[in-house]
Ligand SMILES: CC(C)[C@H](C(=O)O)[C@@H](O)C(=O)O
């Protein structure tokens with residue numbers, strides 16, 4: 001039996017996650033789902049967006065299906081997503097970007113770099129320590145190399161011309177790529193952002209540090225028309241969280257217009273991660289068939305609602 | 321009399337800078353130029369790419385016309401450009417990006433952030449301190465607000481949802497924008513990279529911290545087909561350096577094929593900075609007329625050489 005924690009979160013998370021969950025349930029009746037409440041809504045009601053008990057519940061799951069969270073306008077508030085990534089040590093943020101002429105996977109180190117949390121304020125300046133550890137670099141390099149080995153090649157996004165801390169990262173990637181026998185090239189992150197946009201066909205798997213990956217993956221989303229359809233995975237040892245890249249979009253919430261594709265595709269990544277690539281492929285293909293049949297939510301120019309689109313995918317999955 | 325230091329640097333810097341210099345000399349016969357040797361060529365010959373004496377010479381100039389420098393494959397080598405920016409405290413890196421539907425100026429803080437140089441290596445990790453100072457934030461905010469006041473509005477690129485050090489930056493920009501009466505909005509740097517690509521018309525002046533500006537300006541260059549034609553300014557108190565955004569491109573050097581437009585436009589920014597917007601406009605317009613006449617270097621599909629393109633601009637400037 002497989003246990004999947006479901007975190008709807010806020011806004012459209014509460015509409016797209018149930019759709020994805022129903023599809024997972026259809027292809028894998030053995031999954032036991034349990035809900036975990038986290039986010040802004042909970043914070044408004046209880047004063048806490050996420051606590052130790054929540055983390056323990058998430059920790060007990062084989063995988064987490066995650067929606068999106070609204071950030072409260074409270075300066076003291078810490079991102080729940082960051083809290084969870086850190087608590088479960090979800091070190092690999094994986095963002096596949098596929099479209100016309102684009103088939104790239106961005107693998108972002110997800111626990112350190114500028115997200116170290118080591119920060120202080122002096123009277124006249126504020127400092128954050130960018131931490132690049134050997135262990136952190138090696139494990140993300142290993143993850144990216146394993147992925148690149150089953151694909152084509154690896155590009156290491158870095159800024160070692162300015163940051164000594166990136167020399168360690170580059171070294172670790174060089175060593176892992178050699179060990180794995182993966183062709184590997186290096187590119188400064190600024191130049192990489194531009195070149196990925198100009199020549200997406202030159203890239204396959206890209207590995208980089210935390211905030212560079214954060215920025216690069218948003219820039220790369222331009223190649224497929226924005227964040228709307230992109231899934232992502234946050235992978236650790238024994239824990240993994242799957243989430244659409246888009247946010248909670250409170251402005252369009254509760255209108256049955258949100259596009260559930262990113263959430264459904266995140267569900268497919270979850271199935272793959274659970275060792276069931278066949279079900280993952282079945283879900284992916286069902287989405288593609290529904291799109292080819294011309295069924296679309298309003299953001300793609302269609303008239304289908306969130307639920308209707310989900311029902312159509314569910315039908316196709318049954319047929320597949 | 322105005323003193324302009326000329327740093328050709330390496331590669332195509334040695335071809336495009338003389339072209340720009342001749343054009344400046346034509347519109348402003350009162351400029352006294354003097355050469356300063358800096359870069360890889362010098363490093364190969366003398367073991368030093370730039371020293372105190374060089375810095376003193378650059379410091380004595382009213383403005384610096386700069387080409388491009390090849391980075392030697394020496395891990396101990398420090399970027400000469402970074403050295404000069406720091407020594408002359410060139411705190412504002414200004415990159416105008418203009419094209420079909422795009423008229424944006426990126427103002428990047430150029431002296432601190434992740435470029436603090438405060439770095440250390442421990443046995444198992446390497447650290448870099450990102451420093452955001454109140455003074456540094458206030459002066460770049462003031463620079464950006466002054467610019468935005470003569471244009472339309474300001475966007476502040478930041479990552480204050482993750483980095484406490486960016487709260488200080490956001491605060492400083494908020495205060496300066498209020499003081500200057502400039503409409504000001506805030507955007508997380510990852511979302512900004514994507515939204516600038518998707519909706520360039522929504523942006524005017526963008527101010528951000530050092531490495532975010534480095535990455536954002538490369539991504540934005542996609543909107544105008546790459547770095548090739550983009551000029552930039554590095555501005556301090558009493559010192560200023562103007563350089564094409566492109567590099568030294570050793571692969572195409574010494575072939576009379578490099579496009580000198582970015583260098584010429586950097587020259588126009590230099591004239592503006594010296595308080596001569598009329599001459600700056602004359603140079604800009606001369607370039608536009610030459611392009612309209614169909615004279616182009618090979619990168620733009622033409623057959624004109626670097627020198628021939630320069631000569632054509634020189635003729636137009638004479639006519640203007
Ligand atoms: C919401 C924010 C903390 C987060 C990040 O910076 O990692 C987001 O941008 C992302 O990419 O998942």
Ligand SMILES: CC(C)[C@H](C(=O)O)[C@@H](O)C(=O)O
Pocket residue numbers: 161162190399401402534
């Ligand atoms: C060459 C490098 C040190 C430099 C930087 O990072 O500032 C370059 O990318 C730039 O944008 O001028």
